[in-house]
Amino acid sequence: MAKIKASRNGTKKDAITKKAAALFRKKGFVASSMRELAENIGVEASSLYNHIGSKSEILQTICFKVANDFNLHIDEVEKLQEDSLAKLENLVRFHVHMMVDLFDEVYVANHEWKQLKEPYLSNFLNQRKIYEARMIQIVKDGVDEGTLKPIQPHIAVLTILSAVRGIEYWQRHKKEYGISELENDMTEQLLHGLTK
Template sequence: MRDLANALGIEAASIYSHIRSKEEILQRVCFRMADEFFGAIEVLKDEKASATEQLKRAISAHVQVLTRNTEASAVFLQEWRHLSEPHHTEFLALRDRYEHYFRKIIRQGIASGEFQVPDEKFAVLTILSGLNWIHTWYKPEGKMKPAEIAENLSAMLLNGLKTNLN
């Protein structure tokens, strides 16, 4: 709180005119980011699109949220486990629900023959790992733009590294 107050140019005690507690700040960051993520995929719902297309869009949406909120993303991804109950459990439920959205796409891809995936849950966890690691290196002034990041990640996850002779 003293570090935050320093950054704001006020005293730590003054922050309590604006918030109830430190825990409330963490809750707000985590649940607002969760809302951002869900909001971003909510508008994508188009189950007529191919699984490939749906996955690309989901990846892109996720990347947009992350790169638009780099600091909140870092807090969201690294500090959620400090949430107190019942928020901690609620948060895990949201995370599960978000993962299920991706699993559904993967399952659809398997069913349609677009994807060949030995383990669906593993695939989703790996996709999300690639997405959620972005905050560790992404800089707004960096050479790779969010759209390029999404494109590269999609290409890598869909096509793999190996040279494709198709």
């Protein structure tokens, strides 16, 4: 059997996580087995355990890596010397890119977080809640500044996050239009609407 190859710019653990995210997205976390993951990588199941402790540990790695990416990004956005609208646009574009560039990982974090064990489950949910609250605050600031309409900020954030999450249904239509059209048109509609 072959050895586990490290992914480019990454470790062997990164390579396993990447393959696992693809497997968990397609089959679901519960229905995926370590044996199947090993087969997908082309190694013996036993050699996986040199790099990771369990299937649950892989799910934790995926969910917390995705959370880190979003948290680090919103840290930067909050520091920008720009108005709330520009910050919001920055966030929408980042979400679109995450849904496309890290599709397997973000999909798994969105759909399979319920399978996390404690204390990771509560911790992950709490981080998501804080992230949403930070987005809501940016919308509130925009309403207060007068750049945004007096829309209920929670509804605006729900609308944005749900719309972007729907990119999972776009994957089938990739050939009709590319990522930059998707990013520009979705951002335009969510911030400035469909009407001329």
